[in-house]
Amino acid sequence: MQVPGPFEYERATGVDHAIALLDKLGDEARVIAGGHSLLPMMKLRLANPEFLIDINDLAGELGYIDVGDGVVRIGAMVRHRELLESDDLAAVFPIFRDAEKVIADPVVRNRGTLGGSLCQADPAEDLSTVCTVLDATCVLRGPSGTRELSLADFQLGPYETAAASNELLVEVRLPRHGNGSSAYAKVERRAGDWAIAAAGAAVWMNGKTIEQARVALTAVRPDPGALAELGEFLRGAEPSEELFREAGARAAAACNPDADQRGTADYKRHLASELTVRTLRRSVERLAVAERG
Numbered sequence: 001m002q003v004p005g006p007f008e009y010e011r012a013t014g015v016d017h018a019i020a021l022l023d024k025l026g027d028e029a030r031v032i033a034g035g036h037s038l039l040p041m042m043k044l045r046l047a048n049p050e051f052l053i054d055i056n057d058l059a060g061e062l063g064y065i066d067v068g069d070g071v072v073r074i075g076a077m078v079r080h081r082e083l084l085e086s087d088d089l090a091a092v093f094p095i096f097r098d099a100e101k102v103i104a105d106p107v108v109r110n111r112g113t114l115g116g117s118l119c120q121a122d123p124a125e126d127l128s129t130v131c132t133v134l135d136a137t138c139v140l141r142g143p144s145g146t147r148e149l150s151l152a153d154f155q156l157g158p159y160e161t162a163a164a165s166n167e168l169l170v171e172v173r174l175p176r177h178g179n180g181s182s183a184y185a186k187v188e189r190r191a192g193d194w195a196i197a198a199a200g201a202a203v204w205m206n207g208k209t210i211e212q213a214r215v216a217l218t219a220v221r222p223d224p225g226a227l228a229e230l231g232e233f234l235r236g237a238e239p240s241e242e243l244f245r246e247a248g249a250r251a252a253a254a255c256n257p258d259a260d261q262r263g264t265a266d267y268k269r270h271l272a273s274e275l276t277v278r279t280l281r282r283s284v285e286r287l288a289v290a291e292r293g
């Protein structure tokens with residue numbers, strides 16, 4: 001079945017209007033941003049909203065990338081293409097450009113949004129991993145105001161978030177601290193496909209030692225607690241190939257991938273290890289290049 005069920009459609013004119021519509025229409029309403037996840041689900045009848053609230057006219061209000069000294073604020077309606085092309089963002093968080101280069105194709109990137117990606121909470125979504133690595137805070141707005149949740153508290157599980165039916169994700173905040181860099185690497189079956197497995201890493205240095213490091217994995221059912229322990233293991237160490245290899249082994253042990261048409265569990269675990277090594281190495285190399293000026 002490739003045709004969505006019947007639904008009513010309304011175009012929101014602003015954030016307040018979208019929230020008022022969500023509040024009025026209740027559980028049967030869904031917002032549509034880029035539509036690249038919601039529409040396929042509707043065509044497969046995996047989602048059957050009675051009302052669609054189109055939020056594309058909110059791109060003016062929620063389409064900003066604000067690179068501040070202490071925090072980077074990105075509006076929920078920023079499209080993949082804008083994340084890919086922003087030199088300001090790439091200068092502080094190169095992991096975004098790494099990831100966007102391998103997300104889908106230009107048609108999807110022209111429409112799909114950061115907000116839609118995080119709200120979809122697909123375990124194979126690349127931007128969820130990027131935002132986990134960067135310790136993102138999600139800003140939600142509803143009829144009674146705004147609230148902030150860590151991404152871990154926002155994404156409750158596959159395809160499930162903590163957003164109430166009358167709340168909109170409006171902004172993602174990413175803290176900046178110290179001398180850091182980041183990287184993302186993915187293995188897919190063909191260009192633009194969803195990940196077989198992918199890894200993201202960010203490293204902050206204090207002199208010759210790692211002050212803080214974060215690793216996250218895509219599409220391999222990672223254990224967040226074990227990845228947090230991996231970050232602790234890296235803290236205070238001097239970067240070396242041996243260290244990265246040990247981190248890779250720990251990343252492989254921290255995931256529990258399903259075998260499917262994309263590969264066996266062992267193959268995906270191998271990728272988790274190798275891609276963790278590469279992204280840690282790349283993050284540190286980027287810092288060294290930046291220091292050489």
Ligand SMILES: Cc1cc2nc3c(=O)[nH]c(=O)nc-3n(C[C@H](O)[C@H](O)[C@H](O)COP(=O)(O)OP(=O)(O)OC[C@H]3O[C@@H](n4cnc5c(N)ncnc54)[C@H](O)[C@@H]3O)c2cc1C
Binds near residue numbers: 033036120
């Ligand atoms: C062919 C194809 C290939 C793809 N390949 C990849 C890939 O390799 N990697 C990858 O990461 N992604 C991939 N995607 C998904 C793509 O990144 C989507 O753009 C993204 O998942 C969803 O963004 P969207 O704006 O299209 O969201 P939509 O489809 O509009 O919405 C998704 C969900 O989020 C909700 N929502 C959207 N915005 C908000 C908001 N601001 N507040 C509250 N709820 C909201 C909607 O109600 C819906 O439930 C692919 C998609 C396609 C069609």
